[in-house]
Amino acid sequence: MFFTQYKKLSLLLASLTIFTLSGCNNGSDKEEVVMTPLPTPAPIVYSYDVTLVNLTQGQPISPAAVVLHNEGKLWTIGESASVSLEKLAESGDNSGVLADAMVLSGQGGAGILLPGASETIAVSITDTEPMMLSIAAMLVNTNDAFTGVNAMLLNNMSMGDSVSFTTNTYDAGTEKNSEMMATIPGPAAGGEGFNAERDDIDKVAMHAGIVSKDDGLMQSALTQAERFDNPTLMVTITRTN
Amino acid sequence: MKIKKLTLTTATALLLASGITTANAQQLEVTVTNLTQGMYYTPLLVSAHPASTSLYALGQPATSALQMMAEGGDISGLSAMLTTANANNIENPAGGLLAPTMSTTAMLTTTEGNDYLSLVAMILPTNDGFVGLNSWKIPTEVGTYTFTLNAYDAGTEANDEVITGGGAPGVAGIPAAPGGDGGTGGSGVAMTETNTNVHIHPGNLGDDDLTGGKSDLSNTVHRWLNPVARVTVKVM
Numbered sequence: 343m344f345f346t347q348y349k350k351l352s353l354l355l356a357s358l359t360i361f362t363l364s365g366c367n368n369g370s371d372k373e374e375v376v377m378t379p380l381p382t383p384a385p386i387v388y389s390y391d392v393t394l395v396n397l398t399q400g401q402p403i404s405p406a407a408v409v410l411h412n413e414g415k416l417w418t419i420g421e422s423a424s425v426s427l428e429k430l431a432e433s434g435d436n437s438g439v440l441a442d443a444m445v446l447s448g449q450g451g452a453g454i455l456l457p458g459a460s461e462t463i464a465v466s467i468t469d470t471e472p473m474m475l476s477i478a479a480m481l482v483n484t485n486d487a488f489t490g491v492n493a494m495l496l497n498n499m500s501m502g503d504s505v506s507f508t509t510n511t512y513d514a515g516t517e518k519n520s521e522m523m524a525t526i527p528g529p530a531a532g533g534e535g536f537n538a539e540r541d542d543i544d545k546v547a548m549h550a551g552i553v554s555k556d557d558g559l560m561q562s563a564l565t566q567a568e569r570f571d572n573p574t575l576m577v578t579i580t581r582t583n
Numbered sequence: 584m585k586i587k588k589l590t591l592t593t594a595t596a597l598l599l600a601s602g603i604t605t606a607n608a609q610q611l612e613v614t615v616t617n618l619t620q621g622m623y624y625t626p627l628l629v630s631a632h633p634a635s636t637s638l639y640a641l642g643q644p645a646t647s648a649l650q651m652m653a654e655g656g657d658i659s660g661l662s663a664m665l666t667t668a669n670a671n672n673i674e675n676p677a678g679g680l681l682a683p684t685m686s687t688t689a690m691l692t693t694t695e696g697n698d699y700l701s702l703v704a705m706i707l708p709t710n711d712g713f714v715g716l717n718s719w720k721i722p723t724e725v726g727t728y729t730f731t732l733n734a735y736d737a738g739t740e741a742n743d744e745v746i747t748g749g750g751a752p753g754v755a756g757i758p759a760a761p762g763g764d765g766g767t768g769g770s771g772v773a774m775t776e777t778n779t780n781v782h783i784h785p786g787n788l789g790d791d792d793l794t795g796g797k798s799d800l801s802n803t804v805h806r807w808l809n810p811v812a813r814v815t816v817k818v819m
Contacts, residue, residue, distance in 0.1 A: 420684035547620035550806040
C-alpha cells in the first residue's frame with residue numbers, strides 16, 4: 343500500500359515539476375510551487391515470481407534465464423541469434439543471456455527442469471520499475487531448440503497481479519537439426535553443446551519439432567520419447583513486491 | 584439559434600480537424616511473418632470484407648477458388664469472389680514468395696461495412712496446405728493487435744508429398760520446393776485424402792532419402808509445428 347501511495351505522490355510531484363518548467367517561460371514563478379519535503383523513501387524493490395512448468399513428454403529444459411529489461415529483445419524472428427542465445431540454445435548455458443547488456447536484473451534457474459516438473463524463479467530489481475520480462479531456456483535433447491517469452495510488457499502489473507500463459511518453441515537457426523548423437527548435449531545423446539560454427543539458416547524461426555529415428559530419420563539419436571509439440575512451457579508471473 | 588448552430592459547426596470542424604469521422608472506413612497496416620524455418624508462402628491475399636462472405640469454413644469442403652489457391656497458389660479465384668462482394672483486397676504484398684522467417688506488410692483502406700479481415704496463402708512445399716486467417720472482426724479501437732495463425736489442409740488433394748510440378752486443381756503432386764531442397768523418386772506418402780473438408784494440416788512427413796523413399800520432402804527441412812505465421816494488425 344505504501345508503494346502505491348508513494349507512486350501517486352511521485353506522479354503529483356512530476357506534474358508539479360512539469361508545471362514549474364512550463365511556468366519558466368514567464369520568467370517568474372518558480373517559487374510559487376510549494377513542495378512539501380518528502381522523507382527519504384526506502385528503496386523500492388520490484389519483485390516477480392516466475393513459475394515454469396515443463397509441459398513436454400521427454401525434453402528436460404535447461405536452467406532458464408529470467409531477465410528484466412527496459413529495451414531490446416532476446417531474439418527476433420528472421421534475424422541471426424546473438425552468440426549468447428546461440429550458447430543457450432545449443433548447450434543450455436544461460437550465462438551469456440543473463441549478462442546481456444540490456445539486462446537490468448536477471449536470475450537463472452536452479453537446475454535442469456525435468457519433464458512434468460515445476461520451478462519458481464524469483465527475480466527483482468531495486469528503484470527502477472522494469473518494463474519488460476524475458477525468459478529463455480533450451481530443450482536439451484535437441485540441436486538448438488529453445489523456448490521462452492520475448493520482451494513481455496510488465497507495465498500493467500500491480501502488486502499481487504498474476505498472469506499465466508504457455509510458450510512455443512523456437513529454433514536458433516545456428517545448428518542443423520541433424521539429431522545426431524554427437525551434436526545433442528541432453529541425456530538422450532550426450533553429445534556436444536556449443537559450437538561456434540553456424541551451419542543452419544542463421545535466422546531465428548519457429549522449431550519444426552523432433553523427427554526421431556522412430557519416424558524416419560535413421561541418423562537420429564532420438565526416439566519418439568523426445569518428440570514434442572507446442573506449447574512446451576507454462577509460465578506464471580506474479581508480482582510479489 | 585444562430586449561436587447554437589455556430590457551436591455545432593465549430594464542434595463538427597473540431598471533430599474533422601481531430602480526424603474523427605463518423606464513417607466506418609479504417610486504415611489498416613497488416614504485417615504477416617512466416618514463422619517457419621523451411622516453408623514458403625505463395626503470394627498472399629489480404630482482404631477486408633463484409634460478414635456475408637468468407638474464404639473458407641473449417642469442417643466444410645473447400646470451394647473451387649480455395650482449391651486453386653491451396654493446390655497451386657493461384658489467388659485469382661478468391662480475389663474475384665471478394666471483389667464481387669465489394670471487399671478491399673491487397674494481392675501479393677511480398678511481391679512473390681514469402682521466404683521462411685520473412686515478413687511483409689499490406690496497407691489496407693477499408694470501406695464501410697468491410698469489417699472482417701481474412702488472409703490466405705499456399706504453403707510450399709505441400710500438396711494443399713495453406714496458412715489462413717478467416718473473418719477476424721476488425722477492432723474499431725485504434726491499436727496494435729498481434730496473433731498467430733495455424734496451417735490448414737484444404738482437403739482437396741492427397742498428401743502424396745511427390746514434387747511433380749502439378750499445381751492445377753485436381754492434379755496430384757506438389758508444384759515446387761522453392762528452397763531447392765526437394766528430392767525425387769518418392770513413391771508417395773498418402774494416396775487418398777480421408778478428410779475432404781478443410782482441416783488442420785497434419786504436417787509434412789518427409790523422409791531422409793533425397794532420391795527415393797516415400798516422400799520427396801526432407802524430414803528435417805519441410806516439417807513444421809503450429810503456429811506458422813504471426814499477424815500484427817495496426818488499426819490507425
